[in-house]
Amino acid sequence: MTDMLAPGATIGILGGGQLGRMLAVAASRLGLKTHVFEPGANPPAGQVADRLTMAGYDDAEALRTFAEAVDVVTYEFENIPTSALDVIEAIRPIRPGREALRVSQDRLSEKDYLSELGLTTAPYADITDLASLEAALAAFGTPAILKTRRFGYDGKGQVRITDAAQAGDALGELQGAPAVLEGFVDFSAEISIIGARGLDGAVACFDPGENIHREGILRETTVPAAIPASLRTDAVLLAAKILGALDYVGVMGVELFVTPKGLVVNEIAPRVHNSGHWTQNGCAVDQFEQHIRAVAGWPLGDGQRHSNVVMENLIGDDMDRVPELAKRSGAALHLYGKAETRAGRKMGHVNLVTPLS
Amino acid sequence: MTDMLAPGATIGILGGGQLGRMLAVAASRLGLKTHVFEPGANPPAGQVADRLTMAGYDDAEALRTFAEAVDVVTYEFENIPTSALDVIEAIRPIRPGREALRVSQDRLSEKDYLSELGLTTAPYADITDLASLEAALAAFGTPAILKTRRFGYDGKGQVRITDAAQAGDALGELQGAPAVLEGFVDFSAEISIIGARGLDGAVACFDPGENIHREGILRETTVPAAIPASLRTDAVLLAAKILGALDYVGVMGVELFVTPKGLVVNEIAPRVHNSGHWTQNGCAVDQFEQHIRAVAGWPLGDGQRHSNVVMENLIGDDMDRVPELAKRSGAALHLYGKAETRAGRKMGHVNLVTPLS
Incomplete structure (x- = not known):
């Protein structure tokens, strides 16, 4: 394991929420230090990390300084702006890598990727306008769920459609964000x-x-x-x-x-x-x-x-x-x-x- | 439990070694913050505590500021100077309390206390000079262990005596520190x-x-x-x-x-x-x-x-x-x-x- 970071090395963590906090605690068990990067105030992870940088993901200088102060960078959430990743990746490895982020940041890419691997997903369709939504609803039936392609979590950015007549309202709720329709899956x-x-x-x-x-x-x-x-x-x-x-x-x-x-x-x-x-x-x-x-x-x-x-x-x-x-x-x-x-x-x-x- | 500190409260920890570090991590699991007080540089607990004060136990001002910043004070080691405890106790509760520290800081007090509780300890004697050591060796026989009354840990401050003739040398090794002699215990x-x-x-x-x-x-x-x-x-x-x-x-x-x-x-x-x-x-x-x-x-x-x-x-x-x-x-x-x-x-x-x- 020539690539094994020695105890005393520092893991950079993008995001200072509870996941970052528990990652920092786990790193401490292995004698590794953590440096958390977080735009918001009072991040939970800041209380247990060795260092904290409070700055925005658009602050290239702060990102550079952060990357230079750590040995490897990881993250607690997938919606990190691409521009921030570009700055960091020029300086330190990002793990998991960019491909995992690219695929998972967008519900459409994710479903395409999984389908191409031969895995089964819910029936899905790229929704760009009312016509494509109506066509997908006709194909999948209801109930179905309209979801924004990006930035959804904990049920946010989702509208359940129980009747094809709700298509217009559902699109309106997402305020024009790129979306996918997911068909109903009868799961136990x-x-x-x-x-x-x-x-x-x-x-x-x-x-x-x-x-x-x-x-x-x-x-x-x-x-x-x-x-x-x-x-x-x-x-x-x-x-x-x-x-x-x-x-x-x-x-x-x-x-x-x-x-x-x-x-x-x-x-x-x-x-x-x-x-x-x-x-x-x-x-x-x-x-x-x-x-x-x-x-x-x-x-x-x-x-x-x-x-x-x-x-x-x-x-x-x-x-x-x-x-x-x-x-x-x-x-x-x-x-x-x-x-x-x-x-x-x-x-x-x-x-x-x-x-x- | 009216005295239960709410999540968000701060535990002060005297001592920044590995025990303080693991106490800080445990506190974080309960949503409690920690503030470590430690005289030495680069304390392991500092990497995971919310706050760190690096100052000596003779720095009354630093102790006061520390005590005022926390809700309760605990410690990772028992040899905290009494004067430091006095400063803190005027401001915040110290748990475990002073009596436990008084008893355990001194091997003689500890053994007296345990004996008075009716518990069995090794045979022991207060050693103040060569005569008292020779008398105790005569009573307990050898092997026996001469230990400093205070500040011993991990085998430090201890001399094993296998022959009564070593009494003088053993005392010399402890350089005049107050001591107790402990008789041999045949344990399985x-x-x-x-x-x-x-x-x-x-x-x-x-x-x-x-x-x-x-x-x-x-x-x-x-x-x-x-x-x-x-x-x-x-x-x-x-x-x-x-x-x-x-x-x-x-x-x-x-x-x-x-x-x-x-x-x-x-x-x-x-x-x-x-x-x-x-x-x-x-x-x-x-x-x-x-x-x-x-x-x-x-x-x-x-x-x-x-x-x-x-x-x-x-x-x-x-x-x-x-x-x-x-x-x-x-x-x-x-x-x-x-x-x-x-x-x-x-x-x-x-x-x-x-x-x-």
Whole structure:
């Protein structure tokens, strides 16, 4: 492992939210320092990182200084402006690489890419105007979901269409943003698999978890997922295929629908993923450390699961439950240090741990 | 729990070594900030704490400013000068409290205190001069160990006496420091128990671990310890007795000898303890979080053990083993971010995790 960063080296992290925070903590376990770059004030990751640069992604000078101060750059979210990536990449490696970002920043590119790999996605169509939307609705039927191609997260930038007559209103809601229409998928469960690929090409996946979303936001992940062993294998093979095709380095979250015809890929995220938070209390090496290991050129760690876990997100007023959760047996709390509690804001999560069954 | 510090509050930590570092990380999991006070340069805890004050324990102004910036003060080592504690205590609570520090800062006070509680220690005597040493050697026989009353750690400040004729030389080695002589204890194993007591008086103990020391430094801790269940209960009761007597708040490490006549208390440490590092990968809530919970007035967490663990310290050149350990299955690495590797210096540890047997 000649490319293994030595303890004492510094990982640059773009984005100072909770994912950046937990990445910084994981890096500290390996004796690695972190330097967080974040435009917003009071970033949660700033409280635990060795250094913090507060500057915008359009501040080329700040980006250059940041890149020069670190050994490798990674990120906690995929919507980093291309111009910022260009500045950084001239100075330090970015892991996962540009191709993963290009593919995942745009729902259309992502679905095209996955389809070309031979994977099944929801039926989808590029929507450029009312005519293309009406044609797609005619082809897929309703319900269907119109989604912006870029910058959507946690259910934002999405409109559910239950009747073809709503096409115009739906387009209006997206205010002219480039969009895709996704046809209905009749799934029995939503699962996700967190895969990792090292700089040496080794691949390791955590056990798939079963997810419950409400209002487009992940609420709960349960491991083990209640799926047959054959689907677990399918999920691992599918994740490995995507990771290999992208020559990926780091952790990726892959959201899947379980259908009578097998697994359908919902979306991929080129980063640690909310549905992988259970690994913090279910495995010796969690998704955050696995990601840091990969981007630092370390061998991947042991992601074997030692416990069953139900991960519950704490959103907005769920913070009122903290005193009760702090007392609960088997409960491991993870709070994000956000200064302000707001409705719909992810404030923390709790991993409810029970012995392997 | 009216005294429960809210997320966003700040824990002050005296001492910026690896214990302070891992305390800071644990605090971050609960959404609490940390502010480390440390006289030395480049403290490992500074890399992960929200704030760092580098100043001496004789700098009353720095201590005052530090105390005013935090909500409660704890510490990673027991040898904090009394004058510094006086400055802080006038401004913020110190947890664990002064009595625990007074007792544990001095081996003689510690042994007197434990004996008065009805616990068994090694035979010991206050050594003030050659005559008192010779009398004690005559009473206890050899081998015996002469130890400074204060400031000893990791085998420092100790001389083993195998023949009464060495008395003068042994005293000379300690250069006139106040000392105690400890008689020989014929033990079959060294174990330790990590206990915690909350602000509400609740007590929780982790499973006892079995320790191997070499050259006075802890090398390895194994859980479960190979001891009968009755001794486990004894260890818990004994720890609870000490915690209660001291009206203690926080985590305490208690080192014990297993002898044919039962448990003998070797020493207590009013802080998180090296022999409790296995809890990081053996329990949902580890000793560091347990300590933070206690000093922050939170309920104690669930320290139930979910795995078997062997903790190995990485000392000095053991750092050369990191690339190999990083690959090993079931191995969870914890490196301390120390700038320089030196012989005998604790650089990290590895928890080797296997399923409960």
